[in-house]
Amino acid sequence: MLNKRIHVSILIFLFLCSEFLFCQSDPLPSWNDGPVKTGIINFISRVTDANGSDFIPVEDRNAMFDNDGTLWPEQPVIQGMFMISQLKKKIEQDPGLKENPTVKAVIEKDKEYFAEDAEKKVLDLLAITMTNMTEEQFDREAKSFFEEAIYPKLNQPITQLAYKPQIELLNYLRANGFKTYICSGGTVEFMRQITEQMYGIPPEQVIGSSFKYKFVDDGDSNYILRESQINAVNDKEGKPVGIQLATGKRPVFVSGNVRSGGDIAMMRFSQGSKYPNFQILINHDDPVKEFEYSEKDNYSLEMAKKYNINVVSMKNDWNNIFNFK
Amino acid sequence: MLNKRIHVSILIFLFLCSEFLFCQSDPLPSWNDGPVKTGIINFISRVTDANGSDFIPVEDRNAMFDNDGTLWPEQPVIQGMFMISQLKKKIEQDPGLKENPTVKAVIEKDKEYFAEDAEKKVLDLLAITMTNMTEEQFDREAKSFFEEAIYPKLNQPITQLAYKPQIELLNYLRANGFKTYICSGGTVEFMRQITEQMYGIPPEQVIGSSFKYKFVDDGDSNYILRESQINAVNDKEGKPVGIQLATGKRPVFVSGNVRSGGDIAMMRFSQGSKYPNFQILINHDDPVKEFEYSEKDNYSLEMAKKYNINVVSMKNDWNNIFNFK
DSSP: OHHHHHHHHHHHHHHHHHHHHHHHOOSOTTBOSSHHHHHHHHHHHHHTOTTSTTOOOGGGOEEEEOOBTTTBOOTTOHHHHHHHHHHHHHHHHOGGGGGSHHHHHHHTTOGGGGGSSHHHHHHHHHHHHHOSEEHHHHHHHHHHHHHHOEETTTTEEGGGOOOHHHHHHHHHHHHTTOEEEEEEEEEHHHHHTTHHHHHSOOGGGEEEEEEEEEEEEOSSOEEEEEEEEEEEOOSTTHHHHHHHHHHSSOOSEEEEESSSSTTHHHHHHHHTOSSOOEEEEEEOBOTTTSOBOOOTTOHHHHHHHHTTOEEEEHHHHBSOOOTTO | OHHHHHHHHHHHHHHHHHHHHHHHOOSOTTBOSSHHHHHHHHHHHHHTOTTSTTOOOGGGOEEEEOOBTTTBOOTTOHHHHHHHHHHHHHHHHOGGGGGSHHHHHHHTTOGGGGGSSHHHHHHHHHHHHHOSEEHHHHHHHHHHHHHHOEETTTTEEGGGOOOHHHHHHHHHHHHTTOEEEEEEEEEHHHHHTTHHHHHSOOGGGEEEEEEEEEEEEOSSOEEEEEEEEEEEOOSTTHHHHHHHHHHSSOOSEEEEESSSSTTHHHHHHHHTOSSOOEEEEEEOBOTTTSOBOOOTTOHHHHHHHHTTOEEEEHHHHBSOOOTTO
């Protein structure tokens, strides 16, 4: 009987310990203590407190994450790497492509050529390399890219490149009833190949740029054909538009990064929410753990200051960036 | 000790009873026994059996439902009712609108006028009545419509019009891990006002037609402006396109109806899935419980025959359509 009592006491003791540990456990271990980490934790605890005035119903807890430079590196941009590898294949199939001025500029690494009308020229390249094929063909080609490609400088497979602090943040948000989305300038079907595996984000929660599609049914089989016309450019003011079309509501949490000013509009869209909301803007200021680069006109950081957007210093706020280091 | 044994026996007995009742309970009580009901139940049981060869992983169990004539009546089309009520308000604000030939034709009930270029003219009306406003304004107007409008012939509030057998089917699919979507020609934000309440389908699982949006930020407040240009017509071949853009995969279950041929393309898209798949086409052949009408050229029923699509006779397959009858 005594023996039994001791057993029970040990169990209760272990239970209390685990409770204690659980309550104290850090949901964001790769984040250093500081105002951003404290801000995130306070925000999430406020909006999930059903008795508080800041409570957000579960169905309205949408969190949007940019991808390039926010969830994985962008030096170089990974979809650009895919584009180049596709371009090589296309030129093998059709050497005449080398006469196309945009293709020629890529081969000759002619940066001057892209100084003007850069967006249009990149879209041309996207169209040459990723359209006039079925969705199934595209899926195969993107899949094989992700299986093989090695990221320069870091010398790692692409699938190893997710930022660890952001994975912790995604998990923390989801554990608190948030629905996590990607909202990126990358093309939607390219990202969908990898977002579940790398970030735990399913295909239907990926918002991106897209081409015009056409449904073709020959009575026997049928497929979606990717045409070479652009359907949506999901960048800058295009991001709130993409979010509205896909979800019908303003997000309450947004994470983006400094480089092109692409994420400010969706942060402002979030700030117009009727609920409390939180935005973080990642600054690439860590040449040791990742890369150091800034924005030409400093627009994003200026907007962050003006609109109380939280700036994350990769150097100071993150103690660890990649799993492989 | 004996007493304890009896207690345990009673508990086991009750447990077995409840198991038995649970197993025997009919998930589709408003559906009459017959090949369609049996087909649905067999399909769902096959694809959810983790040991069977027809198993579909949970993340690929997407079910698409058309809305008008599939989940609620379309005699008249409900978004058409909203359009007319909006048009009345717009004319009050701007009597000059009556000179617009399309508006004039509506006022004069000039069916001849709509015999040619009907689609373009309806889109014009949609643009006049539902654009050049912010999303917030539109939400308010649509909400007040749904609160007030009474459906003619049935003399019921719109919110009472969900087809009961389809609600049972939606619940049955969801209970088996399916994600249920609406994929309709109606405009996406109009449907989103009501799909959660009526069908348990959240806004982000509604795929529909849409207008071009523009994000406007004056630095103080910001909003999405609905412009009068069409972004996507989510009908016929537009449905597989909308599904691919929104979800990135082929659905394995599709429900549509006979009237305009609008649902065949998404059914064919589903039939191209690598998984087992199931399609049901609702035929409005019940003048007593609902309405009786058919398709001018009989296209949908012919396609159903050609491609083994299951036809639901409202008269024979459903024993009950509305909650209020």
